[in-house]
Amino acid sequence: MQGLRRTIGLNFNEHQQAVINIWAPNAKRLSVKTASSIVVLQQQPHGYWGATSNELSEGEEYWLLLDEQLLPDPTALSQPRGVHGPSMALSLGYAWTDADWCNPALEDYLIYELHTGTFSPEGDFNGIAARLDHLLELGITAIEVMPIASFPGERNWGYDGVFPFAVQHSYGGAAGLQQLVDLCHAKGLAVILDVVYNHMGPEGNYLNEFGPFFTSKYQTPWGEAINFDDAGCDGVRDFVVENVLMWFRDFHIDALRLDAVHAIRDFSARHILQEIRLQTDELMKQTGRVYYLIAECDLNDPRYISDLSKNGMGMDAQWVDEFHHALRVSAGEPRKGYYADFSGLAQLAKSFQDAYVYTGAYSEERQKRFGRAATAHPAKQFVVFSQNHDQIGNRMLAERSSALYSFEMQKLLAAAVLLSPFIPLLFMGEEWGAGSPFLYFVSHTEEELIAKVREGRKAEFAAMHLNGTAPDPQDEQTFLDSKLNWEELEGQQQQQLFKWYKQLIALRKHEELLRRPELSAVRCQVFEEQKCLLIERGLSGSKAFICCLFNFSNTRQQLAVPAHMTLIEKIADSAVGNGNTLTSFQPESFLAYSAYYV
Structure with a gap:
């Protein structure tokens, strides 16, 4: 049972002794080597090696000496010299x-996704x-930070991380993240x-030197699957569960967004997500705090968000x-690529009602x-958005809605997300x-890998039926072009849009019929010919409701009135000059009324 202290890796006890516990079933000998000492680890049951040392x-920087090979520690808390360098004891x-x-409460989350390197x-x-006050003015209640586990170089989306326990050094390391979380809570x-x-990055990935972290039983878009159910998987499962607990316990993170859980291959009697849920629940009992687990999943399978008591993933x-x-x-x-399955308003209405x-x-x-x-x-179990890192970055030129x-x-799209019954994400x-733009960028050091990344991006856009050439992910300019330009916020139109977002968020927060998400009280009416959609947001048993009307057409x-x-x-109107009425509804605009049922 994992508890209130990290049980794997190199940690320090109350006497400032190093307590070392490394899972390395492949090793015949294992030591910790520093510039001045070598600590020989003793073999323990089930593939672990351990020692307690004053050395x-x-x-202090250190290596793991696995037989005759010097390797960084896969459970390291810091990689100050990159993924190929020594680890640092923290x-x-x-x-x-x-x-x-x-x-x-989860239904009160208003999420703002950001990338540390380009924000x-x-x-x-x-x-x-330095920019949290901007988010507070906007009305955000939660920030979502894209992955910060150590990756090759200093430029990466974060999904190529290879040291899950080590916070990217160029971002500020472990202490920097702790300070940020503490300030956010304040x-x-x-x-x-x-x-x-669901996968690990390729460069700097030394995991298989230590044990069977991957299995050839399954193939994923990134190659062999992480070994959650094959021979030797117990150490891998411990590795992941310990990582989850560390973020909650030692960094006071409030929620984890688990990337692409549909790509996790696990036919164990207890799926790794269920194990994560159980261990998170136990930690909540121990700390008295609440932690959320939010999955990215494209399977439309409610089992992922069902309780463990119903054999769900939790x-x-x-x-x-x-x-x-x-x-x-x-x-x-x-309607190209993954948009080919979607026809528009009728399906949007279905999603408003059914997710x-x-x-x-x-x-x-x-x-x-x-x-x-x-x-x-x-409704609080579903996170919706009109933009996110994937949906922008998956475009060849990574255009935002503004382009x-x-x-x-843009104002209409904002209203659809922020006044939906679901958790909104910006x-x-x-x-x-x-x-x-928010382009895909990396800073690998291996030429063969760089070439594969470039070719992979070309193939991806070919599948989307797009012509042309994407910016080079390895080029530093691609990264620099993706940085936010905060001076834009001073523009007149940008200020108008910012005020509109603030208005919608305030409306959601303060209007009870919008603040309390109740899917059973959502009603939709589609006007296909006019390309309009009417959404009614209310509460069960109440005659009062909010009437939200969306005109997606480019004509009046x-x-x-039904x-x-x-x-x-009228409580919200995206049209300049507040000129909208139901009998004269301007192009590409949004309108909301308080109303009651006759």
Whole structure:
């Protein structure tokens, strides 16, 4: 049973002794080597090697000497000289000031996704800290930080991490992340961390030198699968569970976003996600704090967000790409690649009511019947967005909505997300219509790998039926072009959009009919010919509701007030000059009224 102290890797006890416990079933001999000493580890049961020593001190660099090979520690807490360099011994002790912090209820999360390296000119945790007041003004309640596990070089989206326990040194390392989380809590912001347990990056990946971290039983888009159910998998499972607990316990992270859990291959009697849920629940009992697990999953399988008591995976919530796809096609996105399965308004209406679009219907893109309805699952279990890192970065030129849609359509998209019954997520800079792209970038050092990354991107865009050439992921300029330009926020149109986002967030927070997400009280009416959608947001048993109307067409529309409702007061209007009414509805605009049922 994992508890209130990390049990693997190199850690320091209360006497400042180094307590070492490394899983290396492949080793015949294993030692810890520093510039001045060698600590010989003793073989333990089940592939572990351990020792307690006074020979190591905090801040000291070390290698693991596996038989005759010098390797960095796969459980290291710091890699100051990169993924090929020595590890650094650290204690995760920190003088926390957040004893009174209380993680908000999941339905109160308003998420802002950001990438540490491109969010600010500084490109580190201090750069995030300096701009938290901007997010507070916006009305955000939680930031989501893209992966920060150590990766090759200093430029990466984060999904090529190879040292899951080591916070990227160029971002500020472990202490920098702890300081950021402490500051966020002081300002009333929750912190979500994006973690990757479906694969490991290729460069600097020494895991198989230590033990069977991967298995050829399954193939994933990244090669051999992480070994969660094959021979020798126990040490791998411990490795991942310990990582989860570390973020919650030692960094006070409030929620983890688990990347692409559909790519995890595990046929154990207890799936690794279930094990993570059980161990997280035990940690919550020990600490008295609440931690959330949010999965990225494209299977439309409610088992992932079902309770363990129902043989579910126990995730608290999941991302819903289908809401994004239906929304973007409604706004005019060409039906290519994974958008080919989406026709627009009718499917967007279904997603507003059911979260998933495909719940057993035939998918042309997947060439099979797909999905299952998430009946009885509350709206707080679904995270929706009109933009995120994937949906921007997966485009060849990584255009944001600001480069694809009119100013008015951007406001309409914001309203669809922020006034939906689900948990809304914004991507950094969208609140002012940032002009910078969010391109895919890396800083590998191996020429063969760099060539494979370039070819892989070309193949991906060919599958999306796109012509042309994507910017070179390895070129530093690609990374620099992806940085937010905060001076844009001073522009007149950017300020207008920022104020609109603030208005929508305030409306969601303070209007009870919007703040309390209840899917059973969501009603939709589609006007296909007019390309309009009417959404009713209310509460069960109440005659009061909010009428939200979306005009996705590029012409003025005339709509009659439905017979079952009486409009009371206009509460939001995206049209300049507040000129919208139901009988004269401007192009590409959003309108909301308080109303009651007749």
